[in-house]
Amino acid sequence: xxxxxxxxxxxxFSLPLFLLLSCNPNQKEEQNVLKSINQEVQDxxxxxxxxxxxxxxxxxxxxxxxxxxxxxxxxxxxLKSYGYEDVEYHEFEVEAWARDSVRLxxxxxxxxxxxSLGHSPxxxxxxxxxxxxxxxxxxxxxxxxxxxxxxxALVYIGILDESPEGLKNIHRSEKTALAIExxxxxxxxxxxxxxxxxxxxxxxxxxxxxxxxAICISYEKGMELKEQLNNGEEISAHIQMSNTSEMIKSRNVxxxxxxxxxxxxxxxxxxxxxxxDLSTGAIDNGIGIAAILDIARTYKAxxxxxxxxxxxxxxxxxxxxxxxxxxxxxxxxxxGELGNVAYMMNIDMSGNPKGFNATGRxxxxxxxxxxxxxxxxxxxxxxxxxxxxxxxxxxxxxFMMEGIPVVGLxxxxxxxxxxxxHSNGDDFDLVNEEHLENTVRLGAMFLWELANLKxxxxxxxxxxxxxxxxxxxxxxxxxxxxxxxxxxx
Numbered sequence: 329x330x331x332x333x334x335x336x337x338x339x340x341f342s343l344p345l346f347l348l349l350s351c352n353p354n355q356k357e358e359q360n361v362l363k364s365i366n367q368e369v370q371d372x373x374x375x376x377x378x379x380x381x382x383x384x385x386x387x388x389x390x391x392x393x394x395x396x397x398x399x400x401x402x403x404x405x406x407l408k409s410y411g412y413e414d415v416e417y418h419e420f421e422v423e424a425w426a427r428d429s430v431r432l433x434x435x436x437x438x439x440x441x442x443x444s445l446g447h448s449p450x451x452x453x454x455x456x457x458x459x460x461x462x463x464x465x466x467x468x469x470x471x472x473x474x475x476x477x478x479x480x481a482l483v484y485i486g487i488l489d490e491s492p493e494g495l496k497n498i499h500r501s502e503k504t505a506l507a508i509e510x511x512x513x514x515x516x517x518x519x520x521x522x523x524x525x526x527x528x529x530x531x532x533x534x535x536x537x538x539x540x541x542a543i544c545i546s547y548e549k550g551m552e553l554k555e556q557l558n559n560g561e562e563i564s565a566h567i568q569m570s571n572t573s574e575m576i577k578s579r580n581v582x583x584x585x586x587x588x589x590x591x592x593x594x595x596x597x598x599x600x601x602x603x604x605d606l607s608t609g610a611i612d613n614g615i616g617i618a619a620i621l622d623i624a625r626t627y628k629a630x631x632x633x634x635x636x637x638x639x640x641x642x643x644x645x646x647x648x649x650x651x652x653x654x655x656x657x658x659x660x661x662x663x664g665e666l667g668n669v670a671y672m673m674n675i676d677m678s679g680n681p682k683g684f685n686a687t688g689r690x691x692x693x694x695x696x697x698x699x700x701x702x703x704x705x706x707x708x709x710x711x712x713x714x715x716x717x718x719x720x721x722x723x724x725x726x727f728m729m730e731g732i733p734v735v736g737l738x739x740x741x742x743x744x745x746x747x748x749x750h751s752n753g754d755d756f757d758l759v760n761e762e763h764l765e766n767t768v769r770l771g772a773m774f775l776w777e778l779a780n781l782k783x784x785x786x787x788x789x790x791x792x793x794x795x796x797x798x799x800x801x802x803x804x805x806x807x808x809x810x811x812x813x814x815x816x817x
Contacts, residue, residue, distance in 0.1 A: 392576030447532035464503035477511030518550025533810035535649020600646030678739030731789030
């Protein structure tokens with residue numbers, strides 16, 4: 329009798345687990361999908377080989393260039409080959425900038441290592457005294473407001489080691505906007521990476537031509553100039569440059585994986601296909617594009633159909649002012665479809681994720697934690713270290729400014745990878761194959777869970793709610809500098 333009671337007791341306590349497993353087939357199926365995604369990527373990922381082709385066969389992917397057009401066609405045809413029937417070009421026409429020549433002299437001595445920054449004037453020939461403006465933050469310019477006017481500002485791209493703790497850096501374009509505001513006749517930006525590495529990128533906060541020439545010099549040369557100026561030496565800089573700026577046609581590439589239920593809701597996963605022309609853009613943003621393409625391949629290989637539509641988007645023109653994503657947002661708004669975008673996931677120059685960034689939408693933090701726990705059940709090495717802070721200067725911004733919730737990766741790449749951001753060293757040999765595969769595996773599992781949530785807690789914010797959200801995230805001043813703040817005082 330005693331044993332009988334014991335057996336009954338064991339049966340009673342085991343029933344909840346049994347019922348859970350037998351009455352929740354969807355949960356079991358969901359976990360099986362994640363396992364299948366993980367295994368498919370491990371067995372058949374094409375991300376690394378595709379990226380090698382993009383960087384070796386095409387090279388740089390400057391918007392409006394022949395290379396850029398070739399990259400658009402390559403990704404279009406690749407998505408078609410994976411079985412996507414709904415692949416389209418979203419063509420847009422914009423003014424695009426390209427470098428031609430640049431020459432720099434200090435006290436009549438030519439400097440060989442120099443590069444123009446994007447959206448510098450089509451033609452410039454200026455010669456003025458150089459003034460050291462430190463980190464190039466507003467406080468730096470304000471402390472020298474009576475001295476900067478009529479001179480060429482020397483600023484550091486990052487935050488100098490000797491600076492007070494807690495300073496928040498701003499974008500190179502915002503430092504340039506401050507130089508213009510305070511009357512400088514040119515700006516010289518010192519790179520922060522030793523070894524003669526040169527950095528490019530736009531110096532325009534609006535994507536339009538700026539009024540003064542902007543150039544980048546090496547860390548070594550910048551520190552040398554800084555020391556000379558601090559020792560009281562007078563240095564004159566002579567900057568000569570020519571560039572082109574003209575109307576061009578470019579294309580975003582969009583492939584849609586149709587929904588099985590919520591056909592009027594779209595999850596966008598995107599990254600920028602374009603790159604600067606100093607190198608082949610393997611990290612910025614080849615790794616993002618290769619990951620997105622392989623996530624798309626994986627879903628088709630497994631014949632998956634999500635609850636919501638998933639749109640895979642390769643944006644062009646990001647480097648020149650988020651041109652492609654702004655055009656897509658405009659297109660969606662004109663077609664009355666913007667409200668149907670439930671979420672935007674952006675992969676830009678980040679990888680090997682240890683978590684995901686809820687970008688200030690606190691209602692999504694527990695959701696992301698739960699998704700991460702499900703991923704950990706498949707891959708115990710996933711850290712599930714999530715973040716919740718919004719930033720600017722990538723294609724998610726165009727959607728975020730319309731109140732659409734956005735998400736990014738909490739990247740975990742080696743520090744040296746970022747040393748070559750926008751530089752003449754951003755090549756394929758920087759790419760870690762395992763890290764890229766991790767981006768595909770973990771990104772694909774996360775995206776699948778997001779697209780199949782029963783309900784997404786984060787909703788599209790209205791005009792005033794978006795304003796308060798951006799203020800709360802500390803982005804108002806940066807957006808004002810970029811002439812992107814549309815809410816007045």
